Amino acid sequence: MREDWEYKKLGDISSSLLIEKAKKRFSPNDVIRYIDISSIDNINQCLTGTTSFKMLDAPSRAQQKVEYGDILISTVRPNLRNIAIVNDDATNLVASSGFCVLRINDAALRRYIFYYVVSNKFTAYLEKLTNGANYPAVKETDVRKALIPIPPKPTQLSIVSELDKLNELIRIKKEQLKDYDTLAQSIFYEMFGDPVENEKGWEVKTFGEIGTLERGAGISKKDFVDDGLPCIHYGQLHTIFGAYTRKTITFIPKDLLPKYKIAYPGDLILAITSEDVEGSCKSTAWLGDYDVVVGSDAAIFHHNQNGIYLSYYTRTKAFYNEKAKYAKGFKVTHISTKEIASISICIPPISIQNTFANKIEQIEKQKAIIQKIIMDLETLLASRMQYWFD
Template sequence: MSRINELIAELCPEGVEFKEVGELLDYEQPGKYLVESIAYDNNHATPVLTAGKTFILGYTDETDGIYPASTNEPVIIFDDFTTAFKWVDFPFKAKSSAMKMLTPKPDAIESLRYAYYAMQTITYAPQDHARQWIGTYSKFCIPVPPLEVQREIVKVLDTFTKLEAELEAELEARLRQYKYYRDALLAFEDQNVRWVTMSEVGKFFRGRRFTKDDYVSDGIECIHYGDIYTQYDTATMSTVSQVRSDMASSLRFAKPGDLVIAGVGETVEDVGKAVAWLGDGNVAIHDDCFAFRHSLNPKFVSYYFQTAAFHAEKNKFVARAKVKRLSGDSIGKLAIPFPPLDEQERIVTILDKFDALVNDISNGLPAEIKARRQQYAHYRDRLLSFREAA
């Protein structure tokens, strides 16, 4: 930090020039880099990317139309609808035509990495589903200090980024360990445990339709199928969304203890994901969800739905159209273990402790990663706060 302050005092004591992002960066459309098949396989060589949270959607064996990013010629991938962006320094293919590849314009800015960090300070959330780069985002301004200052800022922020990446790698290793133990615990190998089809121990019913236009800030709690694989984990006592109270008579509700299952998804993996509803009252469910009403421990069933064995069996029943679907009849044919209730509760207690270690942001590694991210954001914003030159 002191070195950066010295450079600023020496090279730009009167402030720095602010320039529009579009003056500094060129964009390229992804057309020739789009993946043709979504038959991804982790054994394939080339990652398929999105600029969103998922980042790597899978791996393809396609060999044509690969974007040649590298450590020497990196690129920023930018989602033209959400304005999310990622740093990429390896070859890849793109999934969405809404992605743009951003590179530095000749003689405009030398450090793309600096521009990447400076873009993180832009606070903007699109309010409509429209293209953002050309008309809006490229017009935002960022400070452009002398190159020596840019390099020092990048050096500091890269150090924070590396430390966070190391913590995330350790957390990922623990997640793999946890998943292995969970799957082994719920396999009941060499144990005299009864296995039953889900239709033998419960019943299914489908929700009723509502749309995002029906959402309100204070209304009836609801679960949309998309939220099951983006917002919830094993169980929840509250919802992220609510719909209008005057819709009550047209809705269908899950009760506390029911398992709410996503019946559709963009990928085979997403279909069949589930969350146990543990709220105090009933919850409205979307018509692309199923509720499973049963007498088992709800978290026990939800944990089993996360196992590799369950997904391997479930995948046989998924209808593989553009949108992947799973029917209630098909789910009812799936087998689940049915140990005594006290054994179900014992397993849930064990898995809850493991789950907290890798997912609870108030403890352990997740808490440390959260603190590191807050520290990074603090220093990033300080380092990138410049006085604009007159």
């Protein structure tokens, strides 16, 4: 252990006795704002929203009254790091019993502890204590038994200041990415108008009238190899690729299937399986200079339009309204190629589509620069956290 540092249990830093029981604090008709695991953004480690209930109608797990500054640590699937500091000063916040709640009055120590509990070291500690196959979780008592290295106050302040600065730089760069996305959407509406109104009077056809759709063939993540046929899995449409891509990141064996479904340069690839309507038909234009194999939970649209224009069109309200008529499912949403073929789309002249695509590519070049900076900053943040906590 470092000189002048000491180990303390989380439970000694923040006792569970400090957390008031919701049913004792609120009457049945009081309106509470409920925080569950889905309220946490586990990428940015922040609280994104709450759900309002009368106390009598609230979920049975709505048990812990929390307040501004409390640290919430999900005890369910701790590997996902659903951890956040409450950033809302409302007096009617109630958290799920699925959280271990830490209340630390000292601001510097609170930030230091927050950084420690989102670190790889603390996550690895919780993972070793996780039990249950279908509902993997740790006990709150185990969380509070965790030994945390506590440096002297000046060192706490130094660590928190360093990590806060890195996180702020990352946040600023991510905001810049959002600004570029907003700019791209504004260019679309400036050039083509709102497709719902079609005030510019573009020709309207269905997807089936301007091209052909086919479903991809079976590919699962377990099929990926280091070298083989380039492929796109539907999950990558949701998590990795944007409006277009020129490179694939995965490969499958050449003899995996007797026949493959292929996307050719310029084709649009759409997800036909998703978690919800919003994710349905999440698309990317394939602009690489080689053919690519596409998996079965995605559709390939062969056409003679500009792929970038089509990809951005699938992000419009007009397209959403139409796909919402067809995308069905409870936990998993599906839409068929036949249903996509029946969706209407405005068709501006190809020259205007190409002009739009050129502008988008310039924006994407700037985004790529920022994304590289974010990756470098995140790598630096991870290394500094490892230095202090490992």
